[in-house]
Amino acid sequence: MSKRIAHIISEGPTEGRGIPATAISPGFETGFVQSVAAPFPGDPVNLLLTEISTVEAAMRAQQEGYDGVLIGALADYGLAAARAAVDIPVVGCGQASLLTAAGLSERYSIVTIWPETQSFLYDRLLSENHAGDQCVSVRYVTSAAEQATLAEENNFYTEMRAGKQHMIERILQGIEAAVAEDGAQAVILGCNCMTPVAPILAERASVPVVDPSATGYRFLEMLVGLGLKHAKDPALPPVSERASVFSALVKAASIELVDIEDCAVCVLSDDGTASCDIPETETITAS
Structure with missing residues (x-):
């Protein structure tokens, strides 16, 4: 069984x-x-x-x-x-990723698709785990102004999930900046939503890339x-x-x-699909 x-x-x-x-x-x-x-x-x-x-x-x-x-x-x-x-x-997924990155390297960074307005979540994760001491930086590849565009049909988030080249390059720039400027020897992707593009990033990055979902x-x-x-x-x-x-x-x-709040990140379209629910990776689930 x-x-x-x-x-x-x-x-x-x-x-x-x-x-x-x-x-x-x-x-x-x-x-x-x-x-x-x-x-x-x-x-x-x-x-x-x-x-x-x-x-x-x-x-x-x-x-x-x-x-x-x-x-x-x-x-x-x-x-x-x-x-x-x-x-x-x-x-x-956060603690497991920190432990993995700390085991792979002496210094690692987190590179996230989200803006710095979400920094309090990363600060808490790092402060509550001993492995967080080895994190040398958190790099945010988008801005608060861009986050405000999530209600639009095409935005940085949907384009990242779809593997658009310009978003791949943008994240890779963040990864390589963490390596060159912060001394990172490994990188954790800063959101489980980045899993669809994790294989592409891992193949092209100069250091190990930790996907929090799989890890x-x-x-x-x-x-x-x-x-x-x-x-x-x-x-x-x-x-x-x-x-x-x-x-x-x-x-x-x-x-x-239910009737008073929309998600501040995952915007619903007219057909009820959330911006975070674009099917870009195969899954196996049990009912």
């Missing part, structure tokens, strides 16, 4: 948002578990809501019989709380395959007794948010 990995993502269409098929080993399968009422974490308040939603999704994944949980975001929303809430391994997933496969779990306080219950509370919280929040 295959081991089942829960891939936690935000609500919306799932096409093009999974783990690259080449990263999934025989004997494993992935399934989406969507977080409910998780706004884009553009500030600390919305970040807190997103983390509550992610923890609830991890609890739901365990109830549904998954063998491990992958938080599908470099910012590792709710990672510590999710690990405390369930009795199966939980891996954040986080493989890290979790290793833990599940070895039968390892995260250490816990022996005085605490192995599974949180607050699952029903978290479920009630996110259900109430989803009712409140």
Whole structure:
């Protein structure tokens, strides 16, 4: 019987948002578990809501019989709380990527498609992980003004996901600037949304390029395959007794948010497709 990995993502269409098929080993399968009422974490308040939603999704994944949980975001929303809430391994793509880059090199950088307005997420990730000490820079290849164009049919984000040459070159310039100017010996892609272009960047970059989606997933496969779990306080219950509370919280929040808020990043088109949901990478999922 295959081991089942829960891939936690935000609500919306799932096409093009999974783990690259080449990263999934025989004997494993992935399934989406969507977080409910998780706004884009553009500030600390919305970040807190997103983390509550992610923890609830991890609890739901365990109830549904998954063998491990992958938080599908470099910012590792709710990672510590999710690990405390369930009795199966939980891996954040951010932490796994930092550990991998730190193992590959003495100095690494993060190069992200997002503007510097999102710097607080990267600052937190680096400060909360010892491997963050080896990060020499975070390079942002777009501006806040460009982020405001996401409602347009064609924008920097959709063009990056589609592998447009000018966006590939722009990201590569950021990578090579991190190498030449910051002394980086490896680079982490700063968003799981960059997975579709990761193979192209890895082939052309002068240093190793860490794709957080594939790296986080493989890290979790290793833990599940070895039968390892995260250490816990022996005085605490192995599974949180607050699952029903978290479920009630996110259900109430989803009712409140549904008609009053659009995502600050992933803009919906007239047919309901989000700008982040362009299918550009093959996935294997289990229902």
